[in-house]
Amino acid sequence: MKNRAYKNYIFDFYGTLVDILTDEKDPVLWDKLGQLYQAYGAAYEGETLKKAYAKHVDQARKELIDLKGVAYPEIDLAHIFNQLYVDARPQSRNSNQPEDWGQLIAMVFRILSRKHVTAYPHTKEVLAFLKEQGCRIYLLSNAQAAFTNAEIDLMA
Structure with a gap:
């Protein structure tokens, strides 16, 4: 493959290299997340947390559309997840919220919503072959960095 036509290969991580299925509407996901928030002093039941999350996401989306002028903001x-904690924790208590709470909850959210994640057949072999040939490989994703990096590591 010395006279290869391409030196650089760009792949979309999800749907091209990796098959993933998530269910962010699963009531068990929201109940478990609510329990985690409760363990740190924020009063959420599953359905209440789900509604508050949807409200915050919708508000953030509208603000980013106005600010950046893009149809589908990230x-x-x-x-x-940080803001949800701040909104629900009792003001009189000392916060025992971990410093990286938002990142932690984003990761737990993804793990609980993920039904499966697996590399497509021969993906690892093809990537290894390209690398052996001196090709540069780039991964793209429009998903949250909060959990995409961990899922890339999981598939390595």
Whole structure:
């Protein structure tokens, strides 16, 4: 393959290299997340948390559309999960919220919503072959960095 036509290969991570199925409407997901928030002093039941999350996401989306003028803005879910905690924690208590709460909850959210994630057949072999040939490989994704990086590592 010395006279290869391409030196650089760009792949979309999800749907091209990796098959993933998530269910962000699963009531069990929201119940478990609500329990995690409760463990840190924020009063959420599953359905209440789901509604508050949807409201924050919708508001953030509208603000980003106005600010950036794009139809499909990328919302920072870690920030949303932080804001949900701030909104629901009792003001009189000392916060025992971990410093990286938003990142942690974004990751837990993804793990609980993920039904499966697997590399498509021969994906690893093809990528290894391209790398052996001296090709440069680039991964693109429009998903949240808060959990995409971990899923890339998971597939490595």
